Amino acid sequence: MLSDSDLTALLITLKLAALTTLILLLIGTPLAWWLARSRWRFKFLIEAVIALPLVLPPTVLGFYLLIALGPNGPIGGLMQSLGGQPLAFTFTGLVIGSVFYSMPFVVQPLQSAFKAIGTRPMEVAATLRASPLDRFFTVAVPLARPGFLTATVLGFAHTIGEFGVVLMIGGNIPGQTQVLSIAIYDHVEVLEYSQAHWLSGGLMVLSFLMLISVYALNRRFSFHNMGDST
């Protein structure tokens, strides 16, 4: 069964994934809305930057983040000059890294969900006296509900599964930055296969259940397009 240190790793992983997803929903929603609506000609540059973690080896991303967050990097240096700690090898550093790493998994589903709504429902709401913020929350968000569900689950699951970035910027400090995927790696390294089995199998079941619920719920939530369909 699970040892105490495995349980700690599990808790850190869940905390990391939950916090990362929350932050990503807060940042990603306005960003995705802007990407879905803006006609700025250089928008594609931002889209490419957000998509980078999809194609980069996580170690590359982790390497640059390590440098940026370390005492001599711009972010870590800033923290230090403000009297704080450099962020490399801390839980906060892990959260920052995960936000970058999982961003496309949250932003992209939201962006396509917002895009699919079109402009008409928002115009209808405007002619029914709803202010921009009002119509965003009462029309755009409910209509993009499948997108929010997908974004939340993918963001969460992807953060749970991260390895390379964590290894680079978090190190492997039990109780602070040791997450599940790294605990599994450690077990395998010292040939503790049964522990590795428990953790891996559990992670697999968890991920599978999350994906099943997304796909099932999204089928129930999907609305007919406005106007047509009889």
Added chain:
Amino acid sequence: MTIEARFKIKRQNFTLDVELNIPDNGITAVYGDSGCGKTTLLRAIAGLEFSQDGYLRVGHKLWQDGSFFVPPEKRSLGYVFQEASLFPHLNVRRNLEYGLKRVPHKDSKVSLERAIDLLGISHLLDRSSTQLSGGERQRVAIARALATSPRILLMDEPLSALDLKRKQEIMPYLESLHEELKIPVLYVSHAPGEVARLADHLILLEQGKLKASGKLDDMLTRLDLPLAHGDKAAALIHATVAGHDSEFNLTYLDFPGGRFTVAHKDLNINHPVRLRVIARDVSLTLEHQTHTSILNIFPATVEEMTPEGTAQIMIRLLVQGVPLLARITRKSASLLALEPGKQVFAQVKSVALLS
């Protein structure tokens, strides 16, 4: 009080450039071929389209003057889109309440019950908005717009997405709006039938420009406008039911120029009706024919004549001031020596009741 509008909106393939005075009462049809800018005009009035040097005043409320621009949600208007555009995540009742809830209480003059009543949708309230027929959806959308007690109602071809049967299902409701509401309605359409049945005024657009505007019955018979030409050219006559003949099963309809006799219609005395008299169903004689099967004969004055193709002539007549169109051959016109000012008798072969 009128609605004053001036817009200049450039789009990729056309420019809307109009200056309009829209009557502050009744239904004003915005008519023209597709692509003439009807929808853009309506969207500009709603504030959904911005033009740099636009101007819009509705009654004494200024909605736009150059860069002073009241956003759509602050304009007291109802907008009915071509497709009903109900919110799919809300049921019918909550769709209806969406706008109502956002109108300050003191500005709420039309109650939800009345809007529901006018459109006959009380049986749909708890239904999902995705499970309605096209006609039902459009009726809910109209009621939703009315429930905000708008100062003006804008309708963008509300019937064009519906088949003939649904159109006929919705028409009576639109007609009752006309009788019951005191607010001006701007009704975009490219269907002459709808316009003739509903509108009081007409704005004619052509390639983004204002071609003409005025009272509908006048506009339909103005020979300088395209409406008064072609096979479907027809005059519109407002009449009231004067009585019924039970022996021959007929109904008498009075208008300022005389009395129409038509097959019996089950309508109350004094009920207002709209009649459509198609130009090719009107023939002219110099003397009052007595031995004829035609019942509806009126003395008239030739006002204006223009050639219609190479063989025919379109003639605008006045029957005691009421305009009527007649399309006859050029040969007949020559034989009768017709010219403006000449007294004739107009024989109306058939007449259609529009409402």
